[in-house]
Amino acid sequence: MKRIILSITALFYLSTGLAQETVIRKHRLTDEITEKISVLKSDKATRQGLYQAVNEKNIAIASGNFENDKKAGVWHYYNPKGHLLQNYDYTNKKLLFEAPEDTTSSLRYFVDKQLTDTDRTTKPVKAGGRYFGYLPYLSVFKLPKDLENINRMVSYAVVELLVSPGGRLADFKVHIFSGESYHRVFNMSTNMPNEEDKVFTPATLNGEPIGCRIMIRCWIDNYGGIMMP
Template sequence: MKSLILFLIATFYLNITFGQQTTVVKHKLTSNVTEKISVLKSDKSIRQGLYQAVSEQDRAVASGNFEQDKKAGVWHFYDQQGRLIQNYDYTKKQLLYEAVEDTTSNLRYYVDKVLTDTDRTTKPVKPGGRYFGYIPYLQLFKLPPYLTDINRMVSVAVVELLVSPYGRLADYKVHIYSGPTYEKVFNMNLNALNEEDKTFIPATVNNQPIGCRIMIKCVIDNDGGIDFF
């Protein structure tokens, strides 16, 4: 009798597993990054299984798994050259690895304090890494019609993110600079982001959480969007 019960339980779970057939859909995240998402055939709005983001050069950008539309287990994130820069466990909400950030990075950090030589600091960390994790903030911006003729050769965009001591995104702006004197600031709508994109590991000074501004230098593409340098 016990064996029969165990057999029925195993059969039940096998039917669930095989019943959840999946298919892969693709989307362009940026002009250089495409995501490949396993979704349920019965409901393509539910992500289930392997997720991959790859560059046009066929380099890994992100990989991990979804369980019932939620990131689960350990995910791996890479930079533009395909080098591993972060491992993050979404089930345990734990940072496992963060590569050292050098001076070639397009990200700059400014804490709300005048630092001394003895202060011990850590920067804010975005689950998703310094490349993939910041794509959502670039995706939301598009040049307004009156700026579409801006000279791309002498223009740059800077994304400004304010992260609170609690690790929450508190402000989000895009600065457009063109030539030596022109600057236009766009205040972006935080409600256009999902909760995951509003969550960081906060910066610290001497082990105390502190507010920090993240500045990301970007290029303006031909379609009026912005992308990483």
């Protein structure tokens, strides 16, 4: 019995010694959202363990876990009020839940085909949900200097994303509208910093993948950035 206890004790200390220590790193994702990322103490570039993104009201809009710097298991995504928008299983690359979308949504979807009453369609889906999943496209845009003084009260932005039938980001534009007639288009690079920001579950028409444009109406903030309501 003494030998068994000694063996168990030795295994406990061995596993403890092999466990990787982590620390929390904070990072501003946007002006309103802060990331809390568990990283290895020995290598702060490697994400390991719990991840959370919280807004200024300390409401989590994303939570999940990293394993060896990759998203693993089920992640949960919320809107700024804390309502669940999506559960996504990164280990099995599977959408588990997507909240219904109604007319109050900031997103609209368009296909280059005249639809009939009998057509069956599905919209494109972004891992990360309809709020957090689209933040990377908003965060790369800032108003140019010649538009910094634009009247925010009569101006807004529309982010336009083209998703190919293969589920890839094929085109990316930002439209700025102001007053009754001003409209300017900015062509953005589709070479996003993270590979996952180039990937969608494509729209379908009668069970077949089809290209689809996503239009996202946004506000222009005081810093020249854009954000969803």
